[in-house]
Amino acid sequence: MRQAAIWTTIGLAAPTLAAADPGENWQGGYGHMMWGGGYGMFGGxxxxxxxGIIIxxxxxxxxxxxxxxxxxNRGKRDALEILRERFASGEIDEEEFDRRRKALEK
Structure with a gap:
């Protein structure tokens, strides 16, 4: 069974390999497009x-x-929002909050 699978694979691959054979004069046509013919090194x-540009x-x-x-506005906080947080946490008093809020609203 195993040998039959191997021979079947070889039998299916042989015509493909034969079709890929460039023959004796493979440079007579276009040649190898990347380095040997076509545009040569410039093409490669x-x-x-x-x-590189596409990537x-x-x-x-x-x-x-x-x-x-x-x-x-991801990651950016509004100045008024920061001021409200500072007032809520007790860092600044009501007078300081009102003074800074009025300055921000100008």
Whole structure:
């Protein structure tokens, strides 16, 4: 049973491998597109540059979307809210609270 599975796999893979054989004169056509023919070394470097730009755009898009979630005011507290917290905790008295609140509302 195991040998039959191996021979079946080889039998199915052989035509694929034969079709992938470049033949004797594989550089007579287009050649190897990355380094040997086509655009040569320039083509390979451009491919690396292209994929680098695509990956960078994806990273920047994900960063931008995660930074802009939460109504745009995430992590930032209003000055009046901080003043109210300080008054509620007893750090400042009512006179100081009123004076600072009026200054903030100008």
């Amino acid at each position: 470097l451009m491919m690396i540059l292209f994929w 960078a755009l994806i990273v920047f898009a994900v960063k931008w979307f995660t930074d802009n979630q939460g109504g745009g």
